[in-house]
Amino acid sequence: MRGLMKTKSASNQFLLLICVVLVCFVGLGVIGTMILSAVTGIGLSEMADPSKLDLTKPIYINMLRGMQAVQFVSLFVAPTFICSWLFSRDHKKYLGLKAPTHTGYILAGVGVMLIAIPFTGLLGELNRNIPFPKGMASWMHEQEVDAARTIQALLSRHTPGDLLLNLLCVAGFAAVGEELLFRGVVQRILIKLFKSPFVGILVSAALFSAMHMQFYGFFPRLALGILLGLIYWYSGSLWIAMLAHFVYDAVLIILAYNNPSMLAEENSLPIKNLILAGSISFLFVMMLLIWMRKKTVTTYASVYADDAVPVKNHPFDFDKNTPE
Secondary structure: OOOOOOOOOHHHHHHHHHHHHHHHHHHHHHHHHHHHHHHHOOOHHHHOOHHHOOOOOHHHHHHHHHHHHHHHHHHHHHHHHHHHHHHOOOHHHHHOOOOOOOOHHHHHHHHHHHHOHHHHHHHHHHHHOOOOOHHHHHHHHHHHHHHHHHHHHHHOOOOHHHHHHHHHHHHHHHHHHHHHHHHHHHHHHHHHHHOOHHHHHHHHHHHHHHHOOOHHHHHHHHHHHHHHHHHHHHHOOHHHHHHHHHHHHHHHHHHHHHOHHHHHOOOOOOHHHHHHHHHHHHHHHHHHHHHHHHHOOOOHHHHOOOOOOOOOOOOOOOOOOOOO
């Protein structure tokens, strides 16, 4: 049964991936939520409406962390490994769970994400100022408030133990789970579907951002998704993308831990300073990406050799070795 869907088209694989994600998320999510309810003593009806929970109480904070663990398994880990098992005969190779082709990618990947913080801050400010129709803006604002309330509750507790738990549950689960699914499987399928690394990385980054359901932060997450996709493509190692993602989130968590007022501040810098910092940030990020591109040995042909899918040239492809 291993590799059963290996020879199917990318479009069929993508549809199957969606089905597997939905089945795992609903099925395992329900089982995990019932177990969590039994362990914490919090009723399922309470858990169904987090907006009514008293998030100042430790038991509810622990429940939120438990829900993150349930989501980590049901939405990310289980679908990823089921699909990698169906789509290949070597899931580690398929997912890129290997050492990078150049050790310098470790520092470069982490450096890209850290240097990008001012740039994503600028994008966030611009994103928040996009005018939307009143009805849509109201719904989007509600989504933002619900997400912010959860994050603020998790990050508002200030003990070393809570910091470690947040690094694990917020940064760790997101870095490992999201990279496994979106870079390891979604990006790989979409590059194969469009026969272009450029388009595949862009579309998977858009899906990655949309999945968060926080539209006032759509463009910063889109940019982060593109950067993580490039880090993975150039390095050839999903471990580097995971590490870079984790460090980015961990730094923000540690900053919020040491400066709690950050949780209530959307932009503490004048817009002129933010534009300057964001522009410099973008310049240095591009310099690192250019270095990674020059050093990469990743090619479309090598990644999809077993799939025997011909590659189509794209004028903006990031793959410098795409054949003519």
